[in-house]
Amino acid sequence: MGGETMETPEEPRHESVMDTGAEQLGKTYAQALLGAASKAGLTDKVVDQLNQLVDQVLSRNEGLAAAFASPRIDEEEKCRVIDRLFADSYDPMLVRFLKVMASRGRLGQLAAVREGVLALYDELSGQVLAKVSTAVPLDETLRSKIAERLGQTLGKKVRLQEVVDESLIGGMVVRVGDTVFDNSVSGRLNAVAKRARDGFSSRLSEKFEQLSQ
């Protein structure tokens, strides 16, 4: 899983409203799904298919996503839809999982479950997601260099998520988990500006006499 989805600058710079309740729920379901999948030795397959389901099917069919989330459509109907749409193309385990979610009225939280699965899967397989923001798009050599270098430092296999952000001017900002390594030109300029401002005000009071005429 190399370079993943490429975010465009038009999208909001942050993941919009985060629902910590949904996150908690997603984590719990993800744990159950991965537990069952690893027992059956199907982890990679199930994760891939879940990714595909969320990224390609649900995000492109708003009607389906709405139907999954709607409490007005009852469990049997949802199960029937799941069977008809996914029974052939997806692993039976994932289909069963979807039905379990349907029976508990949680189908609307599929995206949160996917996030949970990814996080947990990364943890289990010793991978880590690094979000790399640069002013210009990365080319292949740079990409592999960054991944290799980060992998050495962090001691884990690194998945890169690339963001192009022109406001950085140059350099790059890498975010791993909640830690940000900022070596961008704009970040450095801000730091210089702050330092000059602070230093200047203290110097100003120190040698007020000298500076004023």
Next chain:
Amino acid sequence: MKFSSDEIASVLQQEIENFDSKIDVREVGTVLEVGDGIARVYGLSGVMAGEMVEFPNGAIGLAFNLEENSVGVIILGDYLTIKEGDEVKALGTLLSVPAGDAVVGRVLDPLGNPLDGKGPVQTDSTRPVEIIATGVAERQPVTEPMQTGIKAIDAMTPIGRGQRELIIGDRKTGKTAIAIDAILNQKGKGVKCFYIAIGQKDSSVASVVDVLEKYGAMEYTTVITAGASSPAPLQYMAPYAGTAMAEYFMFGGGHALVVYDDLSKQATAYRQMSLLMRRPPGREAFPGDVFYCHSRLLERSSKLSDELGGGSITSLPIIETLEGEVSAYIPTNVISITDGQIYVQPDLFFSGVRPAMNPGISVSRVGGAAQIKAMKKVAGGLRLDLAAFRALEAFAQLGTDLDPATQAQLDRGYRMVELLKQPQYQPLSVAEQVVSLYAGTKGFLDDVEIKQVQQWEKDFLQFVNDKHGGLLTEMTESGALSDEIVEKIESVIADFKAGYKPAE
């Protein structure tokens, strides 16, 4: 005033040349929601309780609630320009404020930012706002007096250096006035004073600063204010910040006096924050740890052992009661934490007894240990005498005929009450208090008209200062009331009375 642009350019050039370009590593989170001075932040997974965080607009926050999926942050600054999705940066340090001589004479906010237009506080020393108070082994008993300059207090509820004495009473009963007089009286005594205004009107704080300046007290006083319009987190932090500044002097072997005006408003601010953070409400909707909030603050006032320099912080917390209700939650809490309380009452205040202290229910648990010997001698029976007088007064109102002895006792009582009145901003030295109280308790005032007592005292003290300044110095130096001094005092009183004619 003109600045030389060459000089400025060279300063800037130096700053840029010295700039060390390191990769900036920071722990970050994202604002989920913000409002009412608090923010919920997603991320910041490694942040510790009480750690400082920074918002993009430069505002500082404190990690207050660590929850499973988010961090509750209290914002000490402008929260109106913080938006959902803003990046929050953990700073990896605890909140600290500037300390040292540079803060003396300043009016600051709880973060140490200037509010007096005199520019930033220039100091290299800072102290953490929250520390754990010194332990048992690092302390010693309170024995040194901390004179407030108010006769009624120094005589009946003496305060020692390192003590916590609560001033409690309804609104408009002169609580702040007592504290301000205590600050004014520290002039020339080497005590640094800190007046911490919490949730007060900015106009009241301005008038306090004005008074302090007028009487020359700003030379040794720092005013820390989080006014009524400051966000609740700042009001909550103010007492801790002020105490941190005072601790600089205490640990340096000096003495400090801290006035918290008032802690009931701080408790209200803390309640607001806790409720917004969804901590469970308890009695009067205060959170469960509001007691700890005050106890850990007041525990930091102490008298250090000689090995640590023997410094001290004396604190005068103020609590405002509603309709004299001392059994409400916060008043009972703070009463139980402090080493005594000065109880001021509206009825006394309006009947002209000012300071309106009720000696019957005001106590100082340190007691005589914090008085000089001379004061102990003259003030020994004062509290009991006044209590007896109050009982007798109630009885006398029934209109019964009294025998001459009772009548005499009653007359003495009226004069003592009159003598204990004291105008604002006129603290008296301990020697002056002793001679004045001596005259009252020994009956030298019995032939003075009740209405004339205050004038008599004023003229008498003037006379003593003018003609017998040596006696006052001698008393201050020896501290005791030897027979020789008693003789001198009596002769001075006789001398004064012989030539005194009350003004009509």
